[in-house]
Amino acid sequence: MSNLSNTRNVxxxxxxxxxxxxxxxxxxxxxxxxxxxxxxxxxxxxKDIEWRVFRAVIVSGFLLAVGMSSYLVYSKHVNLVKLSKAVTKLVAVALLLTVGSLFMYPNAWVYFGIIHFIAVALPISVIFARFPTTALMVGVTCLISYQLDWISMRPIWLWSVEHLDIPRKTTDLVSFIPWISPVLIGIYVMHKSLFNIKIAENMISNTLAFLGRHSLAIYLIHQPIMYGAMLAISKL
Incomplete structure (x- = not known):
């Protein structure tokens, strides 16, 4: 989510x-x-198309930001110690989310959600951070190939469901393909300053920026709070 490995304070x-x-x-x-x-x-x-599109917009926003931040931090220099700490932190959070989802959704627990995905995508994005044009080409190729049904993670997922005893239904699944695409495209977007919008500072933009800087913490706490509150209300 947030730039967990900001080695240059960029x-x-x-x-x-x-x-x-x-x-x-x-x-x-x-x-x-x-x-x-x-x-x-x-x-x-x-299943509802409007909600599926809504989710795709949300995930795309997060993953574009991952690629953009990766370019900012790693395009000139890679601090392996900092990167290792960042990935380790993400893996720990991902495991925590998996364990928590087992209690909240025992028949649809999370085994590869967005945090799991980012833990894998971050080091990959670092590899491409110095090659933004290549990142763009690979990202677009993956996206087009997925849309044309040339490549898919579905066979691997079906094998995993059958042999690893993971549930078919899960509350959060971010497949490596096609979702690596916005990460790689985000690298190129930042390289070309295509997101150089220069939003004026005001209460709304400052609040959003604050939330963005603490997105991982918010991600961790918001669902237990909301779900717990609704569960308490349902028991009344």
């Missing part, structure tokens, strides 16, 4: 705002998901 306010917007949309998505889980709202976030 920050672009607009990237923080992008991440902040994604975290706000994610909270809204999960709030509605919880309403549906308690039968308080008649929607299906896994």
């Amino acid at each position: 920050r672009v306010n607009e990237v923080d705002i992008l991440r902040g917007m994604a975290i706000v949309l994610m909270v809204i998505f999960h709030f509605c998901y919880n309403l549906a889980a308690f039968d308080w709202l008649d929607i299906n976030t896994n």
Whole structure:
């Protein structure tokens, strides 16, 4: 989520705002998901096209920010110690989320959600950070190939469901293909300064930037708080 390995203390306010917007949309998505889980709202976030598009926008925002931040931090120099700490932190958080989801959703627990994905995608993005044009070409190729059904992670997923005893249904699944694409494209976007929007500072933009800088912490706490509150209300 956030730039966990900012070895050069490089920050672009607009990237923080992008991440902040994604975290706000994610909270809204999960709030509605919880309403549906308690039968308080008649929607299906896994099947309804509008909710699937909404989720895709959220995930794309986060992953674009991962690629953009990776270029800022690693395009000139790679501090392997800092990178290792960042990946280790992400892996630890991912395991925590998996364990927590086992209690909250025992039949749909998270085994490769967005944090799991970022833990894998971050070191890959570092490899491409010095080669932004290559990153763009690989990212676009993966996206087009996926849309044309030339490549897919589905065979691997089906094998895993059958042999690793993971559930077919999960509350959060971010497949490596096609989602590595926005990470790689984000590298090129930052390289070419295509996101150089220069948003004016005001209460809204400053709030979004603050949320973006603390997105990982918000990601960790928001769902247990919302779900716990709704569970308590349902018991009344």
